[in-house]
Amino acid sequence: xxxxxxxxxxxxxxxxxxxxxxxxxxxxxxxxxxxxxxxxxxxxxxxxxxxxxxxxxxxxxxxxxxxxxxxxxxxxxxxxxxxxxxxxxxxxxxxxxxxxxxxxxxxxxxxxxxxxxxxxxxxxxxxxxxxxxxxxxxxxxxxxxxxxxxxxxxxxxxxxxxxxxxxxxxxxxxxxxxxxxxxxxxxxxxxxxxxxxxxxxxxxxxxxxxxxxxxxxxxxxxxxxxxxxxxxxxxxxxxxxxxxxxxxx
Numbered sequence: 136x137x138x139x140x141x142x143x144x145x146x147x148x149x150x151x152x153x154x155x156x157x158x159x160x161x162x163x164x165x166x167x168x169x170x171x172x173x174x175x176x177x178x179x180x181x182x183x184x185x186x187x188x189x190x191x192x193x194x195x196x197x198x199x200x201x202x203x204x205x206x207x208x209x210x211x212x213x214x215x216x217x218x219x220x221x222x223x224x225x226x227x228x229x230x231x232x233x234x235x236x237x238x239x240x241x242x243x244x245x246x247x248x249x250x251x252x253x254x255x256x257x258x259x260x261x262x263x264x265x266x267x268x269x270x271x272x273x274x275x276x277x278x279x280x281x282x283x284x285x286x287x288x289x290x291x292x293x294x295x296x297x298x299x300x301x302x303x304x305x306x307x308x309x310x311x312x313x314x315x316x317x318x319x320x321x322x323x324x325x326x327x328x329x330x331x332x333x334x335x336x337x338x339x340x341x342x343x344x345x346x347x348x349x350x351x352x353x354x355x356x357x358x359x360x361x362x363x364x365x366x367x368x369x370x371x372x373x374x375x376x377x378x379x380x381x382x383x384x
Contacts, residue, residue: 155169155174155181156171156174158206159229160204160205160206160207160230163229163313164204164206164230164231164232165204165232165275165278166271167274168271168273168274169268169270169271173268176264177264180257180261181254181255182254182255183206183252183253183254183255184203184252184253184255185250185252186208186210186247186250186251186252186253188247188248188250189247190246191244191245191246192245192246192247192251192253193233193234193241193243193244193245194241195213195214195215195240195241195243195244196241197240197241198240198241199234199236199238199239199241200257200258201234201255201257201258202232202234202235202261203232203233203234203245203253203255203256204231204232204253204254204256205229205230205231205232205233206229206252206253206254207229207251207252208228208229208247208250208251208252208330209247209251209330210228210231210233210245210246210247210248210251211223211225211226211227211245211246211331211335211339212226212227212233212244212245213243213244213245213246213338214242214243214244215244222338223335223338223339224289224339225339226331226339227245228312230313232275233253234258235278235279235282248330248331248335249330292340293340293341297382298340298342298350299350299353299354300379300381300382301340301342302351302354303359303377303379303380304380305340306327306360306368306370307376307377307380309327309328309329309368310325310327325369325370326367326370327367327369327370328366328367329367329368333348333365351368354376354379358371358372359371359372359375359376359379360376
């Protein structure tokens with residue numbers, strides 16, 4: 136069998152890429168704490184990275200030397216067991232800030248699900264900048280707090296919820312992710328994009344692929360969702376789906 140070489144991660148100085156002021160991710164990320172007049176300083180310390188699907192840009196256990204701000208695409212975050220098994224702990228999309236390690240090494244790995252772009256910041260340089268921009272430090276604390284809440288929600292999901300409740304919770308969470316689409320009226324059907332595989336979803340929810348597929352089919356039969364393709368789910372009745380997620384149905 137001929138080995139296939141993974142395409143390398145492509146680096147470029149941010150000054151050569153789209154300016155921070157016009158970055159689609161800025162309104163969602165910690166960068167929105169920096170005023171436009173100061174964005175040039177932020178851009179000077181960043182490197183824009185293109186990451187191909189299946190390529191890791193954070194390796195669990197490696198020295199935590201950088202922060203990463205996702206500007207496009209989706210990454211899956213995971214932990215590895217000594218025997219090689221992998222547990223997906225979350226998915227990061229546009230605006231997510233990764234690498235807030237509490238130790239000298241990364242506590243998780245991150246791999247691109249689809250074509251990604253991230254801005255990479257040197258930890259020492261960004262820490263020095265925080266001294267001059269306390270608003271950004273406050274936003275980083277908010278990010279850390281949100282990650283703690285997400286971890287608690289994940290523990291509840293894996294420990295107490297049924298397969299049906301887990302899938303419903305996952306779809307509601309995906310539907311709540313900010314997008315650039317025109318706002319939809321309450322009660323209007325919402326299409327949720329799923330760039331990850333059914334296997335990734337199963338891993339994240341602690342289920343088998345068969346259970347994920349079977350549960351989605353049941354939700355479709357109940358009129359709560361439609362499945363136009365493997366990469367999209369249409370929420371037909373979000374209120375009912377929220378009831379399922381909360382264990383009320």
